[in-house]
Amino acid sequence: GDSVTQMEGPVTLSEEAFLTINCTYTATGYPSLFWYVQYPGEGLQLLLKATKADDKGSNKGFEATYRKETTSFHLEKGSVQVSDSAVYFCALSDRGGNTDKLIFGTGTRLQVFP
Amino acid sequence: DADVTQTPRNRITKTGKRIMLECSQTKGHDRMYWYRQDPGLGLRLIYYSFDVKDINKGEISDGYSVSRQAQAKFSLSLESAIPNQTALYFCATSDTTGTGLAGELFFGEGSRLTVL
Numbered sequence: 001g002d003s004v005t006q007m008e009g010p011v012t013l014s015e016e017a018f019l020t021i022n023c024t025y026t027a028t029g030y031p032s033l034f035w036y037v038q039y040p041g042e043g044l045q046l047l048l049k050a051t052k053a054d055d056k057g058s059n060k061g062f063e064a065t066y067r068k069e070t071t072s073f074h075l076e077k078g079s080v081q082v083s084d085s086a087v088y089f090c091a092l093s094d095r096g097g098n099t100d101k102l103i104f105g106t107g108t109r110l111q112v113f114p
Numbered sequence: 115d116a117d118v119t120q121t122p123r124n125r126i127t128k129t130g131k132r133i134m135l136e137c138s139q140t141k142g143h144d145r146m147y148w149y150r151q152d153p154g155l156g157l158r159l160i161y162y163s164f165d166v167k168d169i170n171k172g173e174i175s176d177g178y179s180v181s182r183q184a185q186a187k188f189s190l191s192l193e194s195a196i197p198n199q200t201a202l203y204f205c206a207t208s209d210t211t212g213t214g215l216a217g218e219l220f221f222g223e224g225s226r227l228t229v230l
C-alpha cells in the first residue's frame with residue numbers, strides 16, 4: 001500500500017542554519033504531497049502542498065519540490081529560526097487530495113537553538 | 115476561541131472504564147475525523163464522517179466507536195479502555211463544499227488520554 005518515509009529525528013540546528021528534512025513516498029498513481037507542522041501543544045496545520053510532478057510548494061520560507069523520478073518531497077528552509085522548532089509531518093493523498101485518504105509519515109522533530 | 119475544540123484536553127482513567135472524547139467545530143465543515151498519535155508511529159486514522167449519516171472506519175477502529183451528533187459535533191468513545199489506548203487523540207475537519215484546499219485538515223489541540 002501507499003506509504004511515506006521520513007528521516008528520523010530529532011534534527012538539531014543552530015539559528016540561521018540550513019534545514020533539510022527528507023521525505024520519500026511509495027504510491028500508485030500520482031499522489032498529492034503535503035507537509036504539516038505541529039508546534040508544541042498544538043494540533044497539526046498544513047504548511048505546504050504540491051499536487052503534481054515538479055510542483056514546488058512554499059510557505060513561511062519553507063519549500064518542497066515534488067520529485068517523481070526520486071519519489072521524494074524534501075522540506076527545506078534556508079535559515080531556520082527558534083520559532084521553527086516543531087514536529088514536521090510529510091503526508092500523501094490521492095491525486096484529488098482527498099482528506100480521507102491522507103497517509104502521514106512518522107514525523108521529524110526539529111529543535112533550533114539560538 | 116479555537117475553531118476545532120476538543121474536550122477533555124487531558125484525562126487519566128483506569129482499565130475497563132468507558133471514556134468519551136468530544137469534538138466540536140465552528141468552521142462549518144462537513145467532514146470530521148478522529149486520529150490517534152503515538153511516538154514513532156505518526157498519525158493513524160480511527161474514524162471519519164462525511165456527514166451526520168455517514169460514518170466510516172479508518173485504519174485502527176477496533177476498540178473505538180464514534181457518534182456524529184450534529185454537523186458540528188463528533189465524539190469518540192472507548193467502551194472499555196485498555197493501556198495500549200494511551201495516546202494523544204486529535205479531531206480534525208475538512209471542507210469539501212467551499213474554497214478549502216484539497217487535502218487540508220484543520221486540527222484541534224488534542225486530547226491526551228492515559229489508561230492505567
